[in-house]
Amino acid sequence: MTYSVTASEPIFNGRAFKVRIDSVRAPDGKVRKIEIVDHPGAVTLVPVDSDGRLHFVRQYRHSSLEVLLELPAGTLDRDEDPADCARRECREETGMAPAEITRLGGFFLAPGYSTEYLHVYLATGLTESPLPADEDEDLRVERLTLVQAEELARTGELHDAKTLAALYLYRLHSGR
DSSP, X not given: OOOEEEEEEEEEEOSSOEEEEEEEEOTTSOEEEEEXXXXXXXXXXXXXOTTSOEEEEEEEETTTTEEEEEOOEEEOOTTOOHHHHHHHHHHHHHSEEOSEEEEEEEEESOXXXXXXXXXXXXXXXXXXXXXXXXXXXXXXXXXXXXXXXXXXXXXXXXXXXXXXXXXXXXXXXHTO
């Protein structure tokens, strides 16, 4: 199967992402217009402290009109190494610096319309070392056991896809 882009039209250029419409020729020769959210990628991390508790953040997400409980995450800066982004985001969102960062995996957030790829990291050896939070973030840190987090997932109280996927990858990695 060979697909080729025959044209690409920029529609919107924002702070967090861009939007474009690609004309794509399919193997059957038909050209289809596909709307794409062009995103630089992001990280989500599973910070685990010496007590085995996972550090979550609770924050308002306007697109959902809800305050959501999520694992810490953030968008990659231009040409930023994902592991460096994970270290920075851990400090910005939880106030804790990880001694170790271990890659757990990664995934496309919504490959039907977005280029956003999420890198998932385990952050351990946490010590207090806060960085200022982003200007538009109002976060509250909550520490949960894996059992508590899984119960929230089971009961549908975790509504964030990246958090659910990262918890799954962490569980596979930890063998719990």
